Amino acid sequence: EVQLVQSGAEVKKPGESLKISCKGSGYSFTSYWIGWVRQMPGKGLEWMGIIYPGDSDTRYSPSFQGQVTISADKSISTAYLQWSSLKASDTAMYYCARLEYPAPDYWGQGTLVTVSS
Amino acid sequence: DIVMTQTPLSLSVTPGQPASISCKSSQSLLHSDGKTYLYWYLQKPGQSPQLLIYEVSSRFSGVPDRFSGSGSGTDFTLKISRVEAEDVGVYYCMQGIHLPPTFGQGTKLEIK
Numbered sequence: 001e002v003q004l005v006q007s008g009a010e011v012k013k014p015g016e017s018l019k020i021s022c023k024g025s026g027y028s029f030t031s032y033w034i035g036w037v038r039q040m041p042g043k044g045l046e047w048m049g050i051i052y053p054g055d056s057d058t059r060y061s062p063s064f065q066g067q068v069t070i071s072a073d074k075s076i077s078t079a080y081l082q083w084s085s086l087k088a089s090d091t092a093m094y095y096c097a098r099l100e101y102p103a104p105d106y107w108g109q110g111t112l113v114t115v116s117s
Numbered sequence: 118d119i120v121m122t123q124t125p126l127s128l129s130v131t132p133g134q135p136a137s138i139s140c141k142s143s144q145s146l147l148h149s150d151g152k153t154y155l156y157w158y159l160q161k162p163g164q165s166p167q168l169l170i171y172e173v174s175s176r177f178s179g180v181p182d183r184f185s186g187s188g189s190g191t192d193f194t195l196k197i198s199r200v201e202a203e204d205v206g207v208y209y210c211m212q213g214i215h216l217p218p219t220f221g222q223g224t225k226l227e228i229k
Contacts, residue, residue, distance in 0.1 A: 035218075037166075044207075044209065044220055044221075044222055044223045045158075045160075045166065045209055045211075045220045045223075046220070047217040047218050047219070047220075049217075059216055059217075061216075061217035062118075062217070095165055095166070097166075100171070101213075102154060102213035102214075102216075102218060103154070103156045103168070103171060103211065103213045103218070104158075104166070104168065105168050105171075105177065106168075107165040107166055107167065108165065109165055110165055
């Protein structure tokens with residue numbers, strides 16, 4: 001059974017750094033792209049970027065280029081999304097998803113990130 | 118970026134009745150490989166999105182056959198033949214022909 005398990009909810013202050021994770025199981029982690037999707041409170045879905053864990057090839061949506069870093073550790077079948085300096089506007093639910101390229105077929109349960117002073 | 122426009126943005130349907138959602142893309146989603154990269158997702162309340170339909174009309178594993186997709190080029194439709202209570206949520210179309218993939222605004226389905 002394909003599963004993507006994300007790390008738990010986070011509460012951070014503006015300016016802090018954060019790295020959230022997404023662990024894949026039940027499939028060959030290095031053979032599928034992983035994508036990250038943002039959903040701001042009460043809003044729709046926005047693609048942030050994708051990574052191919054097999055060779056760490058990474059593509060960012062223009063809106064998120066330079067704002068976040070996507071990485072993966074194939075030895076532990078885990079992808080990451082990180083911020084170096086959070087803003088209040090980063091408050092959102094973040095989903096990882098496996099891509100049956102180019103579209104997500106299996107999704108993680110989501111990680112809620114709250115940034116507040 | 119390709120813009121995906123869904124209509125209506127909300128609909129209220131009596132159980133057992135059909136429902137239809139339209140999705141229009143600002144560019145053709147037909148790839149030179151012959152595939153059309155249009156997808157439909159449902160996000161039930163409090164849950165992650167789930168894939169319903171891929172490449173316009175193919176149902177994903179486990180998706181009931183009351184869901185069907187159709188269309189070509191830039192115009193697409195998701196139909197539910199007989200709405201059930203468990204179908205409530207927000208439906209999104211998504212294009213995958215150009216990076217970054219883009220979603221429609223979402224259509225909220227409620228039960229009357």
